[in-house]
Amino acid sequence: MQAVKKPSLLESSLKDAAGGALVTLALAAVMIGMKVDVASGRGAELFIEYRWFAVAMAVVVVFAGRLVMNLFFWRTDNSVAAAVSGLMPKSKAGSGLGAALKPLLLIVAIALPFALMFWLGARGSRQYIDLAILVTTYVMLGWGLNIVVGLAGLLDLGYVAFYAVGAYSYALLAQYFGFSFWICLPLAGILAAFWGIILGFPVLRLRGDYLAIVTLAFGEIIRVVLLNWYEFTGGPDGISGIPRPTFFGLEFTRGEGGFADFFGLDYSSIHRIIFLYYLILIMALMTNFVTMRLRRMPIGRAWEALREDEIACRSLGINTTNTKLTAFALGAMFGGFAGSFFATRQGFISPESFTFIESAVILAIVVLGGLGSQIGVVIASIFMIGGFEFFREFEEYRMLVFGLLMVVIMVWKPRGLVSTRAPSVSLSKSAKGISADLVQEGHG
Amino acid sequence: MTQWNDNPVLTVEHLTMRFGGLTAIDNLSFNVGRGDITALIGPNGAGKTTVFNCTTGFYKPTEGRLVMRRTNGEKYLLERMPDFKISAHAKVARTFQNIRLFGGMTILENLMVAQHNPLMVASNWTIGGLLGLGGYRHANVDAIEKAKYWLDKTGLIDRADLPAAELPYGDQRRLEIARAMCTGPELLCLDEPAAGLNPKESLELNELLMYIRKEHDTSVLLIEHDMSVVMEISDHVVVLDYGVKISDGTPEEVKNDPHVIAAYLGVDDDEVDQIEEEVGL
Numbered sequence: 001m002q003a004v005k006k007p008s009l010l011e012s013s014l015k016d017a018a019g020g021a022l023v024t025l026a027l028a029a030v031m032i033g034m035k036v037d038v039a040s041g042r043g044a045e046l047f048i049e050y051r052w053f054a055v056a057m058a059v060v061v062v063f064a065g066r067l068v069m070n071l072f073f074w075r076t077d078n079s080v081a082a083a084v085s086g087l088m089p090k091s092k093a094g095s096g097l098g099a100a101l102k103p104l105l106l107i108v109a110i111a112l113p114f115a116l117m118f119w120l121g122a123r124g125s126r127q128y129i130d131l132a133i134l135v136t137t138y139v140m141l142g143w144g145l146n147i148v149v150g151l152a153g154l155l156d157l158g159y160v161a162f163y164a165v166g167a168y169s170y171a172l173l174a175q176y177f178g179f180s181f182w183i184c185l186p187l188a189g190i191l192a193a194f195w196g197i198i199l200g201f202p203v204l205r206l207r208g209d210y211l212a213i214v215t216l217a218f219g220e221i222i223r224v225v226l227l228n229w230y231e232f233t234g235g236p237d238g239i240s241g242i243p244r245p246t247f248f249g250l251e252f253t254r255g256e257g258g259f260a261d262f263f264g265l266d267y268s269s270i271h272r273i274i275f276l277y278y279l280i281l282i283m284a285l286m287t288n289f290v291t292m293r294l295r296r297m298p299i300g301r302a303w304e305a306l307r308e309d310e311i312a313c314r315s316l317g318i319n320t321t322n323t324k325l326t327a328f329a330l331g332a333m334f335g336g337f338a339g340s341f342f343a344t345r346q347g348f349i350s351p352e353s354f355t356f357i358e359s360a361v362i363l364a365i366v367v368l369g370g371l372g373s374q375i376g377v378v379i380a381s382i383f384m385i386g387g388f389e390f391f392r393e394f395e396e397y398r399m400l401v402f403g404l405l406m407v408v409i410m411v412w413k414p415r416g417l418v419s420t421r422a423p424s425v426s427l428s429k430s431a432k433g434i435s436a437d438l439v440q441e442g443h444g
Numbered sequence: 445m446t447q448w449n450d451n452p453v454l455t456v457e458h459l460t461m462r463f464g465g466l467t468a469i470d471n472l473s474f475n476v477g478r479g480d481i482t483a484l485i486g487p488n489g490a491g492k493t494t495v496f497n498c499t500t501g502f503y504k505p506t507e508g509r510l511v512m513r514r515t516n517g518e519k520y521l522l523e524r525m526p527d528f529k530i531s532a533h534a535k536v537a538r539t540f541q542n543i544r545l546f547g548g549m550t551i552l553e554n555l556m557v558a559q560h561n562p563l564m565v566a567s568n569w570t571i572g573g574l575l576g577l578g579g580y581r582h583a584n585v586d587a588i589e590k591a592k593y594w595l596d597k598t599g600l601i602d603r604a605d606l607p608a609a610e611l612p613y614g615d616q617r618r619l620e621i622a623r624a625m626c627t628g629p630e631l632l633c634l635d636e637p638a639a640g641l642n643p644k645e646s647l648e649l650n651e652l653l654m655y656i657r658k659e660h661d662t663s664v665l666l667i668e669h670d671m672s673v674v675m676e677i678s679d680h681v682v683v684l685d686y687g688v689k690i691s692d693g694t695p696e697e698v699k700n701d702p703h704v705i706a707a708y709l710g711v712d713d714d715e716v717d718q719i720e721e722e723v724g725l
Contacts, residue, residue, distance in 0.1 A: 439548030
C-alpha cells in the first residue's frame, strides 16, 4: 500500500511544484528579471538592467518550497492547521489560568511604574512607562470598541474617528477657550458620543458589510475634514501646545507651586509620565467597570441579544434602533475620552495620528482578543502594541512577523484568544462559560 | 356559540396583504376571543404566518385593520404600530416557526432579555442601575424569580445556565414559549409550536398551553398542523386556504365542514363531483 502510494505522492508533488515554478518564472521574469534604471553616465537615459540570477533563485525557492510543503504537509494527514494546533497549549488549560490572570494583571499594572523606577531608575524606566501608557491607551480603545463590535455585534471600521473627535475636542477647546483638561475630558466624551449618534442614525439601518463600509468612510471623512479645514483645525500642521493635565490643580513644573514642590520631592520629569500612566489606567479601568456593569443590566443584555438575533429582539419589545445607538454612543464616548487623553499626553496632534490603520489595529486587538472578552483585549494589546514597539529595531521584519502571528492565531484560535462567553446572570454559582462556537458574531 | 364575537381580544377586519402581484391574504376577518385558544389552520402556503407577521408588526398590511383590546380597556391598532411597540404596549407576544432563540446566551439570560422593558424602567434607563440607585436590584431579583417560574413550568429549571443553542429541539420550542410569556403578554401567538415534537412532547405542550390559558390572563392564537393539538385544546378554529377564510367555528364544526375537508385533506376521486356540488363549485 505504502509502496504504491509513495511514488504517486512524489510524482504529483513534483508536478505541482513544477507548475508553481513555471508561474513564478512568468511573473518573476518581468517583475524581478528586468529593472529599469537611469543611466548616470550617459545623461538621463533609461536602460534595462537584467537580473536573471535573481529570477533563477526565485524559481528554485518556489519549486523547493512547494515540493517540501506538498511532501510533508499539504498532501499528508498532518495538515498545517493540526501541526500548529498541536504546538499550542490546549484551550482548557487556559481557562483556569484566566481566573488568576485578572487580579495578577491588575496588581502588575498598578505596581508597574514603581517597579520600573526601582530597577531602572528614573531615566531608564521612562521609555517603558511611555510604552505602558501607549498599551493602556489601546486597551481602553479596545474595551470601548468591544462594546460596539463584541457586545452589540456592529462591525465598526471607523472607530478612530471618535478617537480623533475626542482629541480635537480637547485641543480646540483648550486653544480657543483655554479650558483645562479636566473640564474638557467629559466634554470630549460627550462630543464623541454625540458624533456616534449622528453617525448612528443614518447608518444603523445598514447591516454587515454595508455598515462596515459606511463606518470606514465616516472615519475617513472626519480625518479629511480635520486635514482640510485649515482655519479651524490647523490642517496638516496640527495643533501644538496642548496644555498638560494638572494633578488637582498642581502642575508638573519645576519650581514653586509645582507638583514636586508641593509634595517636597525633587523635581523630575518622570512624575508627569507616571501621573499620565495612572490617569489612563484609571480611565481604562472605568471603561471596563462600566462595560462589565452594563453587561449585567437590561441594556447590555439587549446588546448581546441583538448580536444573537435582531428579529427575536423586536418580537420581545426591544427598540433595536435605540439599543444600537446607545452601543454606538457609548463606544464612541470611551473613544473620545481616550482621544482627549492622547491629545494631552502628546501635547501635539495632527490628522496623521488618526488614519485607517489605527482603526484596523484597534479592531485587530478586539478580534484577536476574542469578541466580547475584556481580558482578551488586554492580552492582545500587550502583545500587539508592546510587541510592535519592542521590535522597532527590526523595522523591516516587524510586519512580516506580525502577519505570521495573525495567521497562527487564526489557525489556532479562530474566535480569538479568549473564546468563551461568561453568562451575565446565573442561578448556580458554578455556571460555565459558553463556547464561542455557539455565540453569534452579529450581522451588523 | 359564538362567544369569540362577544368579547374579542383581537379583531382582524378585512385584512389584505399583497406582495407585488401575489395576494397572500385576501379580505380576512375573524375574532380571537378573550381567554380562548384560537387555532389558525390551513394547508401550506395558505397565509397563516403572514397573518402572524401582520399581527406582530413584522409586515405592514396592505389593507385592513387589526384591533387589540387589552383587559384594562386600552385599544391598539396594530397595523399602525412598529413591531417592538406591539410587544411592549399592546402586549402581543409571538414565537417563530423556525426557532429564534439567543443561542449564545443561557436559558436564563433568554428569559431576562424578554423582561427588557420593565427592567429598563426599573434601572431608570440604565443610569440609575449603573449608579446603584433605585429599585433595580429588587427588580432584577423579581425578574429572575419570574424567569424561574416559567423555567419551572416548562421543565427547564435544572438547565437554566446552559446556552440555549445546546438544548434539544423540543426544549427550544418550550423555551421560546417561556420567553414570550416573560414579556407578560395578553395575546400569545404561537407559530407551529408542535412542529417537530414527538407525541409525548406534544402532550406536554397541550398541558402547558391549557395551563397558560387557565392561570394567566393570556389568550392564545396558534398556527398548527398537528390536528391532535388543534382538536384537543382549541376553542375556536379558523381555516385559511389561499389567503381566504374558508371556515370559522368550534373544532367540531370545522372538522365536519366539507370546505375544510376538501381543502385540507383532499377527497377521493369518485367523491370530487359530490363535494364540488356541496361546496358550490
